[in-house]
Amino acid sequence: MNATPADLSTPPGAPGLPSHYDAAAVEVPLYQRWLAAGYFHADEQKVLSGERRPFSIVLPPPNVTGDLHIGHALDHTLQDILARWHRMSGDEVLWMPGMDHAGIATQNVVEKQLALDGKTRHDFGRELFVEKVWDWKRDSGGAILGQMKRLGDSVDWSRERFTLDDGLSASVQTIFKKMFDDGLIYRAERIINWCPGCLTALSDIEVDHFDDEGELVSIRYGDGETAIVVATTRVETMLGDTGIAVHPDDERYAHLVGTTVELPLVGRQIPIVADEHVDPAFGTGAVKATPAHDPNDFEIGRRHHLPAITILTEQADIVGTGTPFDGMNRFEARSAVKEALRGEGRIVGEKKPYLHAVGHCSRSGDVVEPRLSLQWFVDVAPLAKSAGEAVREGRTRIHPPELAPRFFDWVDNMHDWTISRQLWWGHRIPVFYGPDGEIRCVGPDDEPPGEGWVQDPDVLDTWFSSGLWPFSTMGWPEQSDTLRAFYPTSVLVTGYDILFFWVARMMMFGTYLGGTGDLPPVPFETVALHGLVRDQLGKKMSKSKGNGVDPLAWIEKFGADAVRFTLARGANPGADQAIAEDWVGGSAKFCTKLFNATRFAMMNGAVLPEDALSADDLTPADRWVLDRLDSVITETGALLVDFQFGKAAEGLYHFAWDEVCDWYLELAKVQISSSADSSADPEHRLRTTKAVLGTVLDGLLKLLHPFVPFVTETLWTALTVGESLVIAPWPVASGRPADPAAAGWVADIKILTSEVRRFRSDQGLDPKRKVPARLVGGDAGVNAFAAALTRLTTAGEDFAATASIEAALAGGSVHVELDTSTAVDVPAEIARLEKDLAVAAKEIVDTAAKLANDSFMGKAPAPVVDKIRARAAKAAADVDRLTRRLGELKGGTA
Known part of the structure; x- marks a missing residue:
């Protein structure tokens, strides 16, 4: 019993336990022992031979630039619970790890480093710059992988993948060519999200929308009876207007439809058209059309053959308008154009401040510009249709089911996907342009065209390669043993916030290849969605609010088990959860309670019985706790099948703390101490109690292992001298009929x-x-x-x-x-009660003052008033009780 905390990392069979549990000393060496033993490695042959059932999860790949945040910690904890549970249940588990190359984020990191020396990527050229990014990845990228180990992720590290690995690159090139040949990938001019800072197109997931304080400016075009007023938050874009649209049924403007009006400051005549897209009840009922700089205007322009005039450079500077504003950046031009319009008397209204949602680049923070650009697109309609049908027909299940309509809403209304990015880091588009205008798409086994051919300079959206993740990580397009054994994956665990951005893309690619016969029909059987982690008040975490948390700091302070258990207890399918440091501290106390209980049981000889326990040898207390263990085994398994992590964790917490620790251990103490007096065979009675203790703790530690793997491994190996809980069998209910009499x-x-x-x-x-x-x-x-x-x-x-x-x-x-006559120190008790009475009397005065305060009562919320009234009632009851007891003591009746 004099072992130091370091002894906990020694191989199984180490005697005893230290006097206290030190998570910091245990967790890192214990994880290294698991790795050395190869417990997390998946064996395809055991599946292909029929020896074991497969269970597979692909880890949502974190960015190579990223650190473990609280959302990762939740996502990884839930996946690890499933992986460890299935591994203990006898399944062959593949939990596939890896990282995303994070095109924009990674290129930005390296470009900022170059900028410190006054350099840009253009000073090095494409090939050398990409080499520098690879150097950064090798030297500084992937910090999150070590952080995953600190959390306890039981992934198969021997299979770690990266979206720019050779094998995954071959997958990307293969499916691109296949879709190109099928007419599902095309090149066209469309309105896209453009970042003037990163100088690239963006996907929807890379645009953060939040309210900005702008202004809504109403501008009069034309004069007299032909005048028409439009409102805009982007005044500078009026320089690129090529029309004004009104609703066909709006009688106010019926006489203007088909006429033209002069564009202020520019002098160009632009037509007034009728379009059903216009909402006649919004604003003035007339909208300016700038087809090159607004997605809705672009569609209006297509319907009415309006020209699309680009007036912003890639850096968002005004260009080509023939006005004094050329050369200004967009924000300078916004003020200058407004003042020029004011000078002409054309500003007829200003609403300021005007809160409206504005898109910002999630990487650079720049305001995103809608921009007409020549880009590569995916025709998503047939792909989205097949993805929707897979869920509607039950081939893939979305859990919880109430989130399925959100999935349908997205896939049934998807716009074509912009997949090209103006970057150098990423999968380069495998299309070449010939000297005579020819276009050729090449696959991974094709030789690139010869002299005179030029490859497209753009790279693919990172979400294109991550959309292939379930099968590219397993070797596709090769029909590998891994693919045959573990695809389709069993479950995808991820946050509902990327149901559209990532899950839908994987479903589209997976069902597309399933439809061609290259793969099974769907990429995963179930999509288990969890919510976001919020602060203890339920507010979204953000750096600007200062309410974010660092899970790594909590791990260092409380241990990985405490962080994991806190997150698991709050995880209800599809629902957000709150978290606070105090709650993590509470979970750390739970781990300590578990440690102390097991240590006490071992000090009192708790052992696993060699033979099955005989019902005839069991006391009612024994039968009760074994019945409860059976129930908890059944309940936990059923809850995990339904991804009810929070309910499973909560049930285990109360069984461990309230029933095993607070009651059965106390009852066992009595049985152990009184066995010599109450049994014809005291040694047999003692052995039975110790065996029940061992049986209950063995089952409890196994049930808790997926949630808190480190402390349970430490305790179980000491208790049972077994090899490891990682590979121990999941507990099975005994099958004994429950004993209601024992429970009573x-x-x-x-x-x-x-x-x-x-x-x-x-x-x-x-x-x-x-x-x-x-x-x-x-x-x-x-x-x-x-x-x-x-x-x-x-x-x-x-x-x-x-x-x-x-x-x-x-x-x-x-x-x-x-008989309490000799058990009470009367003077000391009187002093204590008088002190308590003074506190209760003061509480009556304080609460009465608040309840009598009309100003307070008029403003305080009802729940606050109810709490004060409850405090007053309790204080009054305390005064009565304490006064009565003091009377008894002072009267000498006690």
């Missing part, structure tokens, strides 16, 4: 014990002081256990009862008579 017997003990403990507390009796008592009525066994648990001793002949308790039990009412 223990319930009576709980009631009687609680009543006596409450009386002792109210009377201020020293918890360690034994009190003479006589228990009349009820079950003798219940009485004996309750007496032992509450330090009551059998009354002697000179017993004189000074107090009594009545407890109504299922087994009959029990009357407890106690």
Whole structure:
């Protein structure tokens, strides 16, 4: 029992446990031992031979630039719970790890480093710059992988993948060519999201929308009866207007449809057209059309053959308008154009501040510009249709099912996807342009065209390669053993916030290849969605609010188990959860409680029985706790099948703390200490109690292992001298019929014990002081256990009862008579009660003052008022109780 914390990392069979649990000393070396033993490695042959069922998960690939944030910690914890549970259940588990090359983010990191030396990527050229990014990746990227190990992720590290690996690159090139040849990938001019800082197109997921304080400016075009007023938040874009649109049924403008009006400051005549897209009830009912700089305007322009004039450079500077504003950046031009319009008397209204949602680049923070650009697109309509059908037909299940309509809403209304990015880091588009205008798409096994051919300079959107993740990581387009054994994957665990951006893309690619016969029909059987992690007040975490948390700091302070268990307890399917440091501290206390309970049991000889426990040898307390173990085994398995992580964790918490630690261990103490007096074979009675202790702890530690793997491994290997919980079998219910009588017997003990403990507390009796008592009525066994648990001793002949308790039990009412005459230090108790009475009296005064304050009562929310009233009522009851007890003590009746 003198082992140091470091002893916990020694191989199985290490004797004993230290006096306290030190997570920091245990977790890192223990994880290294798991890795060295190869416990997380998946063996395809065991699946292909039929020896084991497959269970596979692909880890949502974190960015190579990223660190472990609280969302990762939740996502990884839930996946690890499933992986460890299935591994213990006898399945062959493949949890595939890897990272995303994060095109924009990674290129930005390296470009910022170059900028410190006054350089840009253009100073090096494409090939050398890409080499520098690879150097950065090798030297500084992937910090999150080590952080995953610190959390305890049981992924198969031997299979770690990267979206720019050769094998994954071959997958990208293969599917691009296949879709190109099928007419599903095309090149066209369309409105896209453009970042003037990163100088590239962006996907929707790379645009963050939040409210900005702008202004809504109303501008009059034309004069007199031909005048028409439009409103805009981007005044500078009016320089590129090529039309004005009104609703066909809007009688206010019927006489203007088909006419033209002069564009202020520019002098160009632009037509007024009728378009059903216009909402006549919004604003003036007339909208300016700038087809090159707004997606809705672009569609209006296509319908009415309006020209699309680009007036912003890639850096968002005004260009080509023939006005004095050329050369200004967009924000300078916004103010200058407005003042010029004001000078001409054309500003007819200003609303400022005007809050409206504005897109910002998630990488650079720049305001995103809608921009007409020549880009590569995916024709998503047939792909989205097949993805939707897979869910509607039940081939892939979305859990919880109430989130399926959100998936349908997206896939049924998707716009074509912009997949080209103006970057150098990423999968280069495998299309070449010939000297005579020819276009050729090449696959991974094709030779690139010869002299005179030029490859497209753009790279693919990162989401294109990550959309292939479930099968590219397993070797596709090769029909590898891994693919045959573990695809389709069993479940995808991810946040609902990327249901559209990532899940939908994987479904589209997976069902597309499934439809061609290259792969099974879907990429995963179930999509299990969890919510976001918010602060303790339920608010979204952000750097600007200062309410974000660092899970790594919590891991260092409390241990990975505490962080994992806190996250798991709050995880309900599809729902957001709050988290606070105090709650993590509470989980750390739970781990300590588990450690102390197991250590106590081992000190008292807890062992796993060699043979099955005989019902004839079990006390009612034994039968009760074994029945509860059976129930919890069944309940936990059912909840995990349904991805109810929070309910499973909560149930295990209360079983461990409330039933095993607070009650059965106490009952076992009584059985161990009294075995010599109550059994014809005391040694057999003692062995049985120790065996039950061992059985219960063995089952409990196994059930908790997926949630808190480090402390449970430490305790279980010490208790059982087994090799590792990672590969131990998941517990199975005994199959014994439940014993309701035993449950009722223990319930009576709980009631009687609680009543006596409450009386002792109210009377201020020293918890360690034994009190003479006589228990009349009820079950003798219940009485004996309750007496032992509450330090009551059998009354002697000179017993004189000074107090009594009545407890109504299922087994009959029990009357407890106690002699407290020598158990109370009367002067000390009087002093204590008088102090408590003063506190209660002050509380009455304070609450009465608040309740009598009309100003406070008029403003305070009802729940606050209710709490104050409850405090007042409790204080009044305390005054009555304390006054009565003081009277008894001062009158000498105690």
